[in-house]
Amino acid sequence: MTVALEIISPERLLLARPVDMVVIPGTEGDLGILPGHSRLITSLRGGMIDLYENDAVVDRYFVSGGFAEVTEERCTVLADAIMKLAELDAQDAADELARAEADYREVDEADASAYRAASDRLITAQAKVDTLAERS
Known part of the structure; x- marks a missing residue:
């Protein structure tokens, strides 16, 4: 089972793909989102978004802030600004x-x-x- 992840920046849809888990930098702390997660909406602080597949981080993005909406099947990140870690x-x-x-x-x-x-x-x-x- 996977989580449908979407990362949207002000300019465009940056990413839309299934992942095993995503860790997002919530303002109250990091949140690990797995399939079946409780519904929530949270604001994001500056930090890393880590995408996991097969228990390993496969992609990392730095987000400057924004919001995330989580449902049982989906995590949608609305980023203020975002870039791949390698671009920092x-x-x-x-x-x-x-x-x-x-x-x-x-x-x-x-x-x-x-x-x-x-x-x-x-x-x-x-x-x-x-x-x-x-x-x-």
Whole structure:
């Protein structure tokens, strides 16, 4: 039995294929989605989406955030931005983290929307750097 996985970016349907399991980075923690999973909708934080077949990771994508809808047979990821792990560049990630840290330090905490946006960018940038450090 498999889970029908769809990953959709703002530009296009990136992926539609069955997988044995998918692990997604929910805002409350990583979620392993198997066939028969309970229905849920969750927001995503910056992190890795791992696709499993035969108990092994066969593909990895970095998602900057978004949402996922899960049913008993399907997992649909609506990604803010997504790229294959191999497309991440360590220097770009480090530069992005430095910019995000600077923006976060300068944001007006009284502006809840700006504070949330700066915090989200910082979390995503740190997740990219951490992901690349794990890969090394």
